[in-house]
Amino acid sequence: MKKDILLLKGNEAIAEAAIRAGADAYFGYPITPQSEVLEYLMLEKPEERTGMVVLQAESELAAINMVFGAASAGRKVITSSSSPGVSLYQEGISYIAGAELPCVIVNIVRGGPGLGTIQPSQADYFQSTKGGGHGDYHLLVLAPASVQEMADFVKLGFELAFKYRNPVMILSDGLIGQIMEKVELFEQVDRATEFDQSWVTTGKTPDRERNIITSLNLQSVMQEKHNFKLQAKYKKMQSEVRFEEIECEDAEYLMVAYGSSARVCQKTVQLARDKGIKAGLLRPITLYPYPSGKLNEMADRVKGMLSVEMSAGQMVEDVRLAVNGKIPVEHYGRFGGMVHSPREVLEALEEKIVKK
């Protein structure tokens, strides 16, 4: 079969990948800068290609609860939105996590708080990795840094969601959502699911007990037991840590950045090395679980770390926890919809880390 190489926007890659990953349904509500997901799906008519359902809900609240419903039936379901919309999702996400349902949620982050701007931001890190909704739960969070990864992580997201019966978040932003790059698409996956379906609520058959999907448990003893089970699952999920090392081998100074900031920092690594500064970049690909072990190990080899993110400093907390005081860790980043340039990051690296 010939290779399918297309020039797509990040948002379009999410949509095409959803069809190809054999998704049964997409529910969403338009919001900039991710509207191309729904637009692409509407144009592409996946109901004719694979039978996939695409529906524009009347609100974000409706969309996330449609996801809840479809996921309860064991279906491969995906939704996408941007920051204010994802805030509206949070109640549903907490219920989905509590009920242990698989789904893929895409957040194309824009500047906040509130309605903020429509430009790229990474200020939803706390919300995505530390809970977001109420209760003790975690999403498995993937952070694509290219249009290629936007496509690949949809497929990977479904696999991980079903493996752990846990919602997976693809945390991207307006930059990766809007750029066009070459993308090599994977082959169409059959919608008929390959995943375990023993728990789904599609009607009781005489040969088994009822399957119950709920996040409600009025007996505290039972709810604590359920929480222990969730915590054991999150511990198991730690084995899914993924990261990329760029020029780390001989690095004296390490930048830590994910998503579009990692792309900017890649250029900063080149600029720094041109100046004789041995800089490297560690790019977390999973934000939960976080590559803490790797960073702790790197802390023995480098003189300082700079966490670069389009926020006032969120991921830097996880870097500091991982490094545990061994070396200085600083933060740099523009925010509110502004994107730092490679040279700005280099200046910050020199100012905050190299010269210290």
Added chain:
Amino acid sequence: MTEEIIVAGFGGQGVLSMGKILAYSGMMQDMEVSWFPSYGPEMRGGTANVTVIISDDRVSSPVLNEYDTAILLNQQSVDKFESMVKPGGLLVYDGNGITTHPSRKDIKIFRIDAADEAAKMSTSRTFNMIVLGGYLKIKPIVKMENVLAGLKKSLPPRYHHLIPVNEEAVKRGMEIIYEVA
């Protein structure tokens, strides 16, 4: 080879689509490409710009603060981006409506009166392709055959009958661009 380009002008001038055709042309030539548009309010009447990177290697940052080439199609864009061209780099601009012309001595400055030329052609919507032609005359980073293949890829089939007139516009642009002393 890596060529980092900014194209900027009014929304509606075909800035984004010109960038897109350039990106597609690079892709047809088996190169790595990235196309990052200004999106949102700029698209609706204000200024629009797009960063296009064409490279033999994997593209790192799609966001840049200096460019090998700036293609500037209105006064605001000249004002904003002239200073962001790398020393020794290239600035191409359309003279239409420009009162403060670019004046740096450490870069190459070329002028192309594409708006005037487009008005003479059968359809004035070829404006951006005239500019593209001018740019490719100075920096032939993609071959003509790949530009045509790129056009075919980026235009929906219902517009494919316009490919010959676009090709003509690219060629015309190559003829009328000139260096400003």
